[in-house]
Amino acid sequence: MVFEYAPAPESRSVVDIRGSYGLFIDGEFVDGHGEPFKTINPADEAVLADVACADEADVDRAVKAARIAFERVWGPMPGAERAKYLYRIARIIQERSRELAVLESIDNGKPIRESRDVDVPLVAAWFFYYAGWADKLGHAGFGPDPKPVGVAGQVIPWNFPLLMLAWKIAPALACGNTVVLKPAETTPLTALLFADICRQADLPPGVVNIITGAGDTGRALVAHEGVDKVAFTGSTDVGRQIARTLAGTSKKLTLELGGKAANIVYADAALDQAVEGIVNGIFFNQGHVCCAGSRLLVQESVAEEVLERLKARMATLRVGDPLDKNTDIGAINSAAQLDKIRELSAAGEQEGAGRWSPPCQLPDRGFWFAPTLFTGVAQSHRIAREEIFGPVLSVLTFRTPEEAVTKANNTPYGLSAGIWTEKGSQILWTAQRLRAGVVWANTFNKFDPASPFGGYKESGFGREGGRHGLEAYLNV
Amino acid sequence: MSERMTKRMSDRLAVRKTYKLYIGGAFPRSESGRSYPVTDTKDRFVANASHASRKDVRDAVSAARKAFGGWSGRTAYNRAQILYRIAEMLEGRRDQFITELRHTGASKTQAANEVDAAIDRWVWYAGWADKISTVAGAANPVSGPFFNFSTPEPTGVVGIIAPDSPLLGLVSVVAPAIVTGNTTVVIASEPAPLPAITLAEVLATSDLPGGVINILTGHRTELAPWLASHMDVNAIDLTGVPDADVPSLEDAAAGNLKRVFRASEDWADDPGTARMTAFLEVKTVWHPVGV
Structure with a gap:
């Protein structure tokens, strides 16, 4: 049934x-x-x-x-x-x-x-x-x-x-x-x-x-x-x-x-929670978020497993009528923004990254873009450097914490970042080194009037x- | 330094000092091979100062960037001790600075007061190293199960166009930038650059890592635009810039959205915290609370 x-x-x-x-x-x-x-x-x-x-x-x-x-x-x-x-x-x-x-x-x-x-x-x-x-x-x-x-x-x-x-x-x-x-x-x-x-x-x-x-x-x-x-x-x-x-x-x-936030997933992270955080980080508000976690940095040893779980989770996202209470991803705000997302996504393919979206039916009228991820992304690719401002995730990998921090900071932006690990000292070590105004550890895209925000x-x-x-x- | 000022009882010919730049903890001449004469208030020759070039600016920025990770990673207590050490070394050279300030037109009393105030300013800022986070940071009561705290962190490489107050003004703009962990490229006063280079000798013997403070002498109008437009400089202090030059330098600084600070003040006043917070970024970290 x-x-x-x-x-x-x-x-x-x-x-x-x-x-x-x-x-x-x-x-x-x-x-x-x-x-x-x-x-x-x-x-x-x-x-x-x-x-x-x-x-x-x-x-x-x-x-x-x-x-x-x-x-x-x-x-x-x-x-x-x-x-x-x-x-x-x-x-x-x-x-x-x-x-x-x-x-x-x-x-x-x-x-x-x-x-x-x-x-x-x-x-x-x-x-x-x-x-x-x-x-x-x-x-x-x-x-x-x-x-x-x-x-x-x-x-x-x-x-x-x-x-x-x-x-x-x-x-x-x-x-x-x-x-x-x-x-x-x-x-x-x-x-x-x-x-x-x-x-x-x-x-x-x-x-x-x-x-x-x-x-x-x-x-x-x-x-x-x-x-x-x-x-x-x-x-x-x-x-x-x-x-x-x-x-x-x-x-x-x-x-x-703008921003191009790194969302760092260490191998010891609680992976199901991390996957929820990745999804929230990039697909919240159709990815129209300056602090979106648009660069996923996943430790090499768990990269395959994270991608598998992430794809399974993305396949359950419901794209469609913004006024439907079950909708997860609504409409892209404008034709111009949709063009920009399409153009950068096309550049991602042209530059050699692997594009994937879950099967998903988009409405005939209006501006829509399926949740998308790119694997095999290099730091030099436009989709790793430029703010896409749409539901498009670029996936990169790292081996050591030092490499994660270096890659995370390798951007002219510095608005936000995410860290996923069960190890407290590693959270604080990483948070200290990230050149970003807001660092979410084991969470993402949280806002509060009592909490300063900026880049x-x-x-x-x-x-x-x-x-x-x-x-x-x-x-x- | 002129023989007139250093002549002793004997007729011995004094050994003059060559005033060079201070980049990455070393004292190179300008790569351009240029210098310019520095004179006293009666237009008498005092010494040749290095006339730094665009390339020297870039070398200095590169040295400052290289030093940033180490300096900002020191404990606040350690930075405090080093700033205090600078005050100690400055005290030991008190007479030399008084002599140099007298070339700039200060009376003996004025010069002595300025040196004393500069020493005391280092001591004052030294004490801020491990207190500014308490004053400028926060634990934030967000409405959810999260631990949330904000801490100030250094902005990065700060370019400083120093004011013409050759020692107290210089110290008053440099100390607040570095005490929090920033590294700096300083363009010294054009008419009175010599105390800045003597200060560099103090810095070089104070356990301050090379590259934290880099000091250039030369023509402000030539050097300031390169510093203001440099893409690896995060912030710029335009205190020593005349009003007329501010718009073009602020325009250049917009290229990579530098933080721009400019405030003229009476250097004898209580400095307050504005010069420190101008070059601090607030970082806010969230973590869920749960079992």
């Missing part, structure tokens, strides 16, 4: 997507003056809404609104009062969690299981955590009375649209700054729903401004002279451009950029989360 999964779709009735969306400036939705664009559901390519595009004048209005709110309302407000607004926001996010999760999955393509169980609970936790800092900043180690920076210009990516919004807005507001945030052009809808949450919380107008648009809008925002602090999460190339734009200015900058080297600078995350938003 064969048990089959019955479809288990999450209801869309909880969300109400409007036909068109404006910019959220100074507490109001207003028209944009750029060319509006459409946001689509990557799972079926259906148009979800028309979205306004902010041009330079719109960016200017948003920055000015943020400046006035900073000077007149939010900056002078006692921390304890700011805290209560942030707690309110955290609570409303919890109250509207299902709506946020469903909308996130529709606009982004990620499985409802992840948006419901990971993204949205973390978003609420982020606001709740930083709310508590708002009236305790004098105890944070940045002097007795640290001051906010002013207006923060924040540009976020499409892989965790609402979570990245929370990482940016919660600490900024807690420290007394006001913000102008630009969500990614393929995933603007939850940020615009967040604007409604700000209104429900009676957040003073201008404290949070959400402007939508593509690269030009982002460039105008980071270059605007009224912005005191720039925070960006996205690709290393764009991060570099922003650093150049800001050269010679007094603007503060934090960058959270070494070309993965950017600054930390988000924890006490360390305050520094970016204080004048220190």
Whole structure:
């Protein structure tokens, strides 16, 4: 007898997507003056809404609104009062969690299981955590009375649209700054729903401004002279451009950029757990994760066994409708991203690595990519060096711990890494030597507002989360 | 050093010192074979300083990179002892530094005060080696069964354009970078480079591993862009750079996303921890808790 999964779709009735969306400036939705664009559901390519595009004048209005709110309302407000607004926001996010999760999955393509169980609970936790800092900043180690920076210009990516919004807005507001945030052009809808949450919380107008648009809008925002602090999460190339734009200015900058994390499996690891960790490391969120464990480094003596178990596990992954509660891997976020994943995967084959995917049926419409692994990968291959940002795992082997560390560090990136071994001293030895900002030992892809996150080297600078995350938003 | 300053009671001709570069624990001349004259405030010749080249910058970066693993791998206690040892060696050469500082225009009292402050600054930073992690690290109460801790780690190779304060300013920018385990390539003050090379002699006799501090003398505008754009330099301190040069150097530094730090200060002030934390990376390690 064969048990089959019955479809288990999450209801869309909880969300109400409007036909068109404006910019959220100074507490109001207003028209944009750029060319509006459409946001689509990557799972079926259906148009979800028309979205306004902010041009330079719109960016200017948003920055000015943020400046006035900073000077007149939010900056002078006692921390304890700011805290209560942030707690309110955290609570409303919890109250509207299902709506946020469903909308996130529709606009982004990620499985409802992840948006419901990971993204949205973390978003609420982020606001709740930083709310508590708002009236305790004098105890944070940045002097007795640290001051906010002013207006923060924040540009976020499409892989965790609402979570990245929370990482940016919660600490900024807690420290007394006001913000102008630009969500990614393929995933603007939850940020615009967040604007409604700000209104429900009676957040003073201008404290949070959400402007939508593509690269030009982002460039105008980071270059605007009224912005005191720039925070960006996205690709290393764009991060570099922003650093150049800001050269010679007094603007503060934090960058959270790309990665090519090594996930090191030693021979003595608990292999079934390691396989779960490998799968979570690279297939979580379709691999659209800057800290994804995209390079598996497995000790030679267990490589065959790990690959066998990994392939068996990959064959059970369910790819399909993001709103189906049984789905493990959802849709690739955009046609452009799908092209990039295909191109790099083709390069992997051309350069001589062995490509494997489990048999899996992909939907006819929408953007899809089967979970894929490459064996026989050399360090010089593009798939070992470049961030693919998709469900593609490159497998390399090593013999000694020294070799594992050398290979793990052989990248211009330095965001995250994984270690799998049952030997405590080996975990600490390895963790000390990995040049990466987050090291997961016998786990992977864990996030928490109390835990600092951010990269070494070309993965950017600054930390988000924890006490360390305050520094970016204080004048220190 | 000029004979005028070292002439003794006898008519003996003094043996002058050749001022060279300090790279990888050795004292090479510039590979370019160039030098430039250093004069005192009355424009009298004091000595020729090495005029370092792009190749010297690259050699120094390579020496700093080579030294990084060993130096950052030392225990904090060991680094503290070495920094303290530097203070001891500096104290022993107090008079020599006072003489050199007087060439730069300092009065006898000013020079003595500056040397004393520089010695005390090494002592102050020495004590930070095994304390900065306590202050800048954290155990994080995450909402799950995980042990989670954050520790600061050195950024790597730090390029430093030193300020013109030839000893106290120099020490104040170099000590905070190395105490945490970074290695450095320092471009000394262009008009007053000699105390930096004498400091290198102190470093060479202080158990500081070669390559941890590399010191170049020469033209700042020639050398700084190579340091700022070097792809194996992780961070750069632009304290000694004039305002007008900052945009182009920050632009060059963006090539590999260097951490950039620049702060002018009164070197007599309490330094605080900013110069240390500017060149630290926070690493967070997670591990499940269970049986």
